[in-house]
Amino acid sequence: MPSSTDRSPRPATPAANPSYRRGVVMVAAASSIAPIVGLVASPLLSQNLGVDGRGALAAALAPSLMLIEVVHLGMPDAVAYFSAKHPSFRRRAVVLAALMSLPVVVLGVVVVMLTSPFLASGYEGLTTLINLAALSVLPIVMIGFLRGAAIGAQRWTMTASERVLNPVLRMVGLVACAVAGVLDLRNALLVMITAPLLAGLLYLPLLRAPAREAGATLDAPSARMLLSFGTRSWIGGIATMLMARLPELLIAPLSDFEQLGLFVVCLTISGVPFVVVSAIAQVVFGSNAAERNDDRLLGTSSVSFVMAVAISLVLAITVPWWIEPIFGRGFQAAVVPTWIGLLSSVVLVPAMIAGSGIMAAGRPGRRSIALLLALACYTVLLLVMVPSTGATGAACADLVGNLVVGGYCIRVCQRDLGMSPWRFFIPRRHDLLRLRDAATTLVTRRRSA
Structure with a gap:
């Protein structure tokens, strides 16, 4: 305890x-x-x-x-x-x-x-x-x-x-x-x-x-400590990999290759926010492991969430007009799965930041539990929904899986780490000002270089 x-x-x-x-x-x-x-x-x-x-x-x-x-x-x-x-x-x-x-x-x-x-x-x-x-x-x-x-x-x-x-x-x-x-x-x-x-x-x-550092020998990480932390994190990594690979294995046998192709396009478009936020989550993990700062973590989550919402809205509104010109004829049917996929990516943002906070607190097993629960829900829903609804059902299964991860990780942060769940979603004024100052400083330095 x-x-x-x-x-x-x-x-x-x-x-x-x-x-x-x-x-x-x-x-x-x-x-x-x-x-x-x-x-x-x-x-x-x-x-x-x-x-x-x-x-x-x-x-x-x-x-x-x-x-x-x-x-x-x-x-x-x-x-x-x-x-x-x-x-x-x-x-x-x-x-x-x-x-x-x-x-x-x-x-x-x-x-x-x-x-x-x-x-x-x-x-x-x-x-x-x-x-x-x-x-x-x-x-x-x-x-x-x-x-x-x-x-x-x-x-x-x-x-x-x-x-x-x-x-x-x-x-x-x-x-x-x-x-x-x-x-x-x-x-x-x-x-x-x-x-x-x-x-x-x-x-x-x-x-x-x-x-x-002086006195650091007393706390030197041992092989057992590394293996303990690593294996608890690795279990969640395996669950993540299985969730990424399951559509390739199940959609075609349960439905057909056309639905698999539609789902791949859906992931290609809706994965844009995910790529950026996954990188930000690594920064959160490294920084909070070195020095815990809940306000910083929550501010990063809420600002990233708002940015993901904005990016996803732009993509969702415009995707019906450009999906066929870019991906080819027949991919208009991927619009609805893509809308669901974009919503799923938005849900995943605070889930990833919360998971990084849990890892930084030295509790990788908690995050792995969330991912295993999500894998179970995802697998069941794929088997149930894909035969009748194809790519749309797979996108819905992905959304539910991300909701499970987010709900569990945010609940752990609230219960064990004392964080407010609403702060993962709602930025404060100083959070936005920090982002603006960081971007301005970075651009100024690049121009002077």
């Missing part, structure tokens, strides 16, 4: 840390680059690889992408948490996470390689590409630990730079191959797996041992 001290909100400083404000703006702006690059890269790949080649590229990358989500054991979150709590042991946390995850990563890579002939389904050359992508899993997972250390150390410029450099390198590589006339399946795969590795080099300075 938490003590009365844990339940009461900590006193908030009169003004939010300028580094935090800049971090939120920088990381949010950097995260918006990836969807833009995706809009350009997707047609470029489709035109050069064709329908079969585009599908083969996705098939070559899919096992490794899923493996990355499984084998890290929640260690990036654990490294972020303990790097924030114990800055002088940042490198120790990264090394311990790497050593504990290494056997699982190697085993996962071996399994993918052994099953690659089956996964290739007879497609010529695909087995080799699946194996090539699998070899990138180990370094990418290690980069994830360094990214966690950067979040814990609140190195927002470094984090934002990596978020920009990764998609930019991918875009430059694909365009260069296309101009040179060599954008085939193999080169496209090499670009896709090389870009995150090169961008991850930005985190190497974090391996330098930070100055040791």
Whole structure:
């Protein structure tokens, strides 16, 4: 049971840390680059690889992408948490996470390689590409630990730079191959797996041992502490991954491929607010793990919620006019699922910020419980609604799942951390002023640079 001290909100400083404000703006702006690059890269790949080649590229990358989500054991979150709590042991946390995850990563890579002939389904050359992508899993997972250390150390410029450099390198590589006339399946795969590795080099300075704080040896994070935090967070990560993959597995068998295509377009459009807010949630996690500030967290949530509402309203009002010109004929039927998906994304904003606050308080298991409950509701509703309502039913299931996550996480924040649930949604005047000041400062600095 938490003590009365844990339940009461900590006193908030009169003004939010300028580094935090800049971090939120920088990381949010950097995260918006990836969807833009995706809009350009997707047609470029489709035109050069064709329908079969585009599908083969996705098939070559899919096992490794899923493996990355499984084998890290929640260690990036654990490294972020303990790097924030114990800055002088940042490198120790990264090394311990790497050593504990290494056997699982190697085993996962071996399994993918052994099953690659089956996964290739007879497609010529695909087995080799699946194996090539699998070899990138180990370094990418290690980069994830360094990214966690950067979040814990609140190195927002470094984090934002990596978020920009990764998609930019991918875009430059694909365009260069296309101009040179060599954008085939193999080169496209090499670009896709090389870009995150090169961008991850930005985190190497974090391996330098930070100055040791006086008395810090008494609280040095142990392997058991990292594993405990990581596994409790990892369970929620697995639930999140399953919710992302279930539509691909269930919609077509329960309905048809047309409904699956409509739902994919729905997620593409409604996921725009999610990409930005997920990055902001990482800033909240790292900053609150280092120094709890409820007012700052709640202000970030409420401002992000209002911004998500505004963005979603613009998209919802205009989507009937541009969905077919952009995605092609037949996608007008995706308008209603997209409206529901946009509402779902808005609901997810305070849920993600509340979940980050729970993680920063050292209680990742609570967030994982919320995600497991959401997974159960989501799965049942998919099975019940998709056969009769297709993509619309899947969007409704997604909305209910996000409502479950948000309701549970906000309730935990209220009950265990003493936060007002309404403050997750309603910004105060000083919250908006802080956002304006941070954006103004960032723009001024970029112009002077």
